[in-house]
Amino acid sequence: MSYDLLNALPETAIRVIPTSVGDVLFRQDAPTTGLYRVQRGCVTLSRTTLAGDTLTLHRATEGDLFAEASVFSDRYHCDAICTAAGEVQHIAKDAILNQLSHDQNFALSFSSVLARQVQSYRFLLEITAIKSAEDRVLAAVSAGYLSGTVTEFATRIHLTQEACYRALRALCNQGRLRQTGRGQYVLKDQAKRLSSR
CATH class of the missing domain: 2.60.120.10 (Jelly Rolls)
Known part of the structure; x- marks a missing residue:
């Protein structure tokens, strides 16, 4: 409003x-x-x-x-x-x-x-209709939904906290996400832009 x-x-x-x-x-x-x-x-x-x-x-x-x-x-x-x-x-x-x-x-x-x-x-x-946990997490991070804690993020996209952390770790291992701090993740392209500033 x-x-x-x-x-x-x-x-x-x-x-x-x-x-x-x-x-x-x-x-x-x-x-x-x-x-x-x-x-x-x-x-x-x-x-x-x-x-x-x-x-x-x-x-x-x-x-x-x-x-x-x-x-x-x-x-x-x-x-x-x-x-x-x-x-x-x-x-x-x-x-x-x-x-x-x-x-x-x-x-x-x-x-x-x-x-x-x-x-x-x-x-x-x-986003929550996406079956693969990794694809769902990637779509949700891309949409800007990971702005609070990972626990909040997981419940918002209807994943268990454990499944969410596994997906985040897998996406980092694949180079699709980068962890920038505790509970903070960005897309690979965003990480490049941040490091070039």
Whole structure:
């Protein structure tokens, strides 16, 4: 959501929340109160499956909106946990619904945000449909999904942590990836560009 959209809302609709690592903004199945935007820091959205597994759905960083679906839902569908200290904005659900019903430009802009989210999730589904762990990891690294921990990355692309580490190691051994730090990997071409700077 751009600053223009936020500016269309009354000041009372937006509350700034300081965050520390481990802070829980909401839990799966809690009643919805609004959506959020990261000003600084990082928030990881994850869901616990019926089998008890944890899936990372999204990693929100500076400028990212999250929990947009909460505007149209009674309950949050995942947990939102701060993984880096900073600040988030809580944007009240009732204010958004009111603005959607009275401001066509706001409604169109908000619909555009939701459409981009759908595209992003569809792309992630394409990646998780790749059967080979190595090919899936390579596609996900290429798409920029390895921006947090390898554990988060593995759950986001629906691999076990062990399978993910094996695939990363194999891709490094094949020369397709290069490890640049603990839990940090880049494509071979990116590694060349970084070393030539």
